[in-house]
Amino acid sequence: MSACTDDVKAVTCTVKPPVYLHIGETKPDAAHSGICVVDVTLPFGKPASIEEITFKNYYTASVTVRLLRRGPGQEAPAKWCTALRDLPLMDNPHTERGSQDYCTIHRTQMKAEPDHVVSVRLILRQPSSAWLTFSIGDVKIFPRAEPDPEKEVSDWLSDLTLVDQHSDLEGLPDPQTVSSSIQQMWALTEVMQTNQTSASIGRFDVDGCYDINLLSLTSDETIWSWLLQMRSLMLSQANRRVNVGEEKEERKH
Template sequence: MAQESVPYTVRPPVPLQVGDVKTEISRPGVYVIDVTFPKYQPVDVEEITFKNYYTAFLTVKIQQKRPSETVACPAVWHTCIRNMRLMPNPHTEEGSQDYVSLQRHQMLCDTDHVISLRLILRQPSPVWLNFNLEELQINPTKKQSPQKRVSCWLSHLPQEEQLQNLHKGLPDPDKVSSEVQQMWVLTEMMRANQSTASIGRFDVDGCYDINLLSYT
């Protein structure tokens, strides 16, 4: 099952070229593509996938907005992929239309709380008239759902055989109940036969009766 990609907006590629773009007829060797998320909602990026179209080198920069940062704090660009080679030889077809997956562990920096990406495409060869990236997908980090956590907890419950072995070490509940009931009956009988007469003081007219005292 394919992972669901987050929605995003891609701005048209901006060419970077030395000299006057209006008068120069040479093809630009660098394109910059900015990608933003709706309402600049931060995304924890797990993977970036795309289909190459004659791009020889790729650099990826990200802007982040962490919860502790205020709106007034300017977002700084961080490089997470630097000059990644997509074509072994820019002048040949090899790798020109490959599918590429950039995993989180390949990034040079943390990719949490990302609000925008900047893709810098470079093709130094004059052989190709156009180059770009197609079928771009940005996949977020998977969050474990409560249902999945419950399933994981249920999978660690003891097996039926283990429960049976555990029950073997416990006394018979019927026997325990019968013995407890017998103890209760004996306790009630002893309580009923106990004398209720109170023992008075061994004194007569406020003085101790010598005859009631015993000597040892």
């Protein structure tokens, strides 16, 4: 079993007894018919998207997987499709190698998407007459895990960061410097808002160009106005950097 299903529980399903096919009016020994059908039904009204099908082989040479699928929200009857045809389970039908192995069929091996499945039919074949009987056991169906929305957002943000690092943005302020300055400005404005009369502003500079002690400020309201203007300037620079980056990426494509 692959690592992706280690933490996923198997779907509750019903595995019907194997049915051996035969030709002609007289029923021969079922073990020598060469074809066996095992139906696996899922709970009524609960179609599943399949990630893996696992089972233990018992002298079956090959398996074909057919799926009964129902489209989401469709009133039309479900339809059968062949998802995988004649997958070898034994190296040689006449020898025992692989005859009792645990097998896994992953959704990537299937030719049809195993989504909205209501029933699975496993068609087993054993052309050799060396074995008295053949079948499979311990059949389990594992559903496809739903993607984690938080992980998708995290991956999206990582992609944005990667694109931003490779963008040609010469002549614009360094993003780390702008971000740090905005954070400092935000902290100062919060201090002024909560305590406008007693807060000590101290020294604040941006790239060594501004010294609040050298400005002619006569009131807390003037300081508050100046801080708001500086914060708006920083945000404007950051937005300009993002917009320029997006325009250059569009021109590349």
